Amino acid sequence: MNELRQKDYQQDEIDHLIADYNGDVKTLISRLLDERQMLIRQVEVAACAMSFGYGRGWKPKIPVK
Numbered sequence: 001m002n003e004l005r006q007k008d009y010q011q012d013e014i015d016h017l018i019a020d021y022n023g024d025v026k027t028l029i030s031r032l033l034d035e036r037q038m039l040i041r042q043v044e045v046a047a048c049a050m051s052f053g054y055g056r057g058w059k060p061k062i063p064v065k
Contacts, residue, residue, distance in 0.1 A: 040062060043060050043062060044062055046060065047060050047062065
């Protein structure tokens with residue numbers, strides 16, 4: 001996907017999300033942050049369950065909270 005099409009796609013996704021929340025951007029951002037926290041927790045659990053050899057020495061980096 002070229003850069004222009006990627007930007008158009010991202011803008012369409014942003015517009016769609018804002019429309020889903022009836023223009024309430026603060027609620028949308030709050031929901032996205034909640035989902036981010038849930039994904040971080042899932043990565044933390046996966047990192048604990050994953051052996052060092054499974055990832056050939058690679059472990060996921062948990063973002064700073």
